[in-house]
Amino acid sequence: xxxxxxxxxxxxxxxxxxxxxxxxxxxxxxxxxxxxxxxxxxxxxxxxxxxxxxxxxxxxxxxxxxxxxxxxxxxxxxxxxxxxxxxxxxxxxxxxxxxxxxxxxxxxxxxxxxxxxxxxxxxxxxxxxxxxxxxxxxxxxxxxxxxxxxxxxxxxxxxxxxxxxxxxxxxxxxxxxxxxxxx
Amino acid sequence: xxxxxxxxxxxxxxxxxxxxxxxxxxxxxxxxxxxxxxxxxxxxxxxxxxxxxxxxxxxxxxxxxxxxxxxxxxxxxxxxxxxxxxxxxxxxxxxxxxxxxxxxxxxxxxxxxxxxxxxxxxxxxxxxxxxxxxxxxxxxxxxxxxxxxxxxxxxxxxxxxxxxxxxxxxxxxxxxxxxxxxx
Numbered sequence: 001x002x003x004x005x006x007x008x009x010x011x012x013x014x015x016x017x018x019x020x021x022x023x024x025x026x027x028x029x030x031x032x033x034x035x036x037x038x039x040x041x042x043x044x045x046x047x048x049x050x051x052x053x054x055x056x057x058x059x060x061x062x063x064x065x066x067x068x069x070x071x072x073x074x075x076x077x078x079x080x081x082x083x084x085x086x087x088x089x090x091x092x093x094x095x096x097x098x099x100x101x102x103x104x105x106x107x108x109x110x111x112x113x114x115x116x117x118x119x120x121x122x123x124x125x126x127x128x129x130x131x132x133x134x135x136x137x138x139x140x141x142x143x144x145x146x147x148x149x150x151x152x153x154x155x156x157x158x159x160x161x162x163x164x165x166x167x168x169x170x171x172x173x174x175x176x177x178x179x180x181x182x183x
Numbered sequence: 184x185x186x187x188x189x190x191x192x193x194x195x196x197x198x199x200x201x202x203x204x205x206x207x208x209x210x211x212x213x214x215x216x217x218x219x220x221x222x223x224x225x226x227x228x229x230x231x232x233x234x235x236x237x238x239x240x241x242x243x244x245x246x247x248x249x250x251x252x253x254x255x256x257x258x259x260x261x262x263x264x265x266x267x268x269x270x271x272x273x274x275x276x277x278x279x280x281x282x283x284x285x286x287x288x289x290x291x292x293x294x295x296x297x298x299x300x301x302x303x304x305x306x307x308x309x310x311x312x313x314x315x316x317x318x319x320x321x322x323x324x325x326x327x328x329x330x331x332x333x334x335x336x337x338x339x340x341x342x343x344x345x346x347x348x349x350x351x352x353x354x355x356x357x358x359x360x361x362x363x364x365x366x
Contacts, residue, residue, distance in 0.1 A: 097326055103343075137319050140280070140326075143323075176359075
C-alpha cells in the first residue's frame with residue numbers, strides 16, 4: 001500500500017503522541033502503516049529527516065493568528081505559540097528542541113523572532129543573541145513542564161505540578177533585558 | 184559481588200558517558216557490574232532514583248571554586264559551572280534537565296542562585312522567577328550545544344558547529360533584565 005508523505009507524517013505524529021519518542025522508529029512506523037521500512041525511507045532518508053518533518057508538523061498544528069502591534073507582544077505571541085505547540089504533543093518539546101539542534105527544521109519561530117527584532121530596529125548583532133536566548137528559554141521551560149506532567153501522569157514521580165514556574169514572568173525578564181539594551 | 188552505592192553511581196556515569204542515555208538501564212548496569220538487577224534496586228528504588236543520583240554526580244564532578252563578589256558575576260559562575268558540568272558527560276544536559284523536572288535532584292544550582300539573589304536583596308517574588316529563568320536558559324542552550332555536537336560527531340547531521348550561539352551573551356541578556364528590575 002502506498003502512502004503519501006503527509007500521511008506518513010500524520011501517522012508519525014500520532015505514534016509520537018500516543019507512545020512517546022522512544023516508540024517512534026522507522027520500523028514501527030512502517031508496521032503501523034502496513035508497509036516495509038523501505039517505504040518509509042522512500043519519503044525520509046533517515047530518522048533525523050523524519051523527526052524534522054514531525055517537528056515542523058507539530059509547529060504547523062500549533063499556529064495561531066498574530067494580533068500584536070508592538071515588538072515585545074509580538075515576541076510573546078511567537079514564544080507562547082511555540083510553547084503550546086510543543087506541549088500539545090507527547091515529547092513535543094524534546095522533538096522540537098532536538099530537530100532545532102540538528103539544524104534540520106523547527107526554525108520558523110526563530111526566523112519570525114529575527115524579523116520582529118529587525119523591524120524593531122534592534123541592533124544587528126543583538127538579533128541572533130536575543131532570538132536564541134528566547135528560544136532556549138522556551139525550550140528549557142517547556143521541557144521541564146512537559147517532562148514533569150508526563151512523569152506525574154505515568155506515576156513515575158510525585159512532584160507537585162503547582163511548583164512549575166510561571167512562563168510569562170520569566171519571558172518578561174528576558175524581554176526586559178532586551179528593552180534595557182535599546183534604552 | 185556486592186557494590187557500594189558510590190560504585191554503582193560511578194559505573195552508571197561511565198555507562199552514560201560511553202553509550203548515552205538510551206543505554207542506561209537497570210538491567211545493563213547490573214550486567215556490567217556482574218550482579219542481578221535486584222542488586223541495583225537494593226540501592227535505587229527505580230530508574231528515576233538512579234538518574235537523580237547520576238545527575239547529582241555529574242554536577243558534583245563539575246564543581247569549580249567560587250571567586251566572584253558581585254551578584255551578576257556570582258550568577259555567571261553558577262550558570263557556567265552548570266553548563267560545563269552537563270557538557271562534560273554524554274547526554275548530560277538531558278539527564279540533568281530531566282532529573283530537575285522530576286523534582287528528584289539537580290537542585291544545587293537553583294538553590295545557590297536563590298541564595299545569591301536573596302543576598303543581593305532582589306525582591307522576594309522575583310527570586311524564583313529569576314533563578315528558574317536562568318536555569319531554563321542554561322538547559323536550553325546546553326541541550327542544543329550537546330545535541331548538535333553529539334549528532335555531528337556520530338555523522339548523523341552535518342550542521343556547522345560555528346553557528347552555535349554564544350552562551351555568555353544570552354546569559355547577560357537575562358541578567359540585564361534582572362538588573363533593570365532592580366534599578
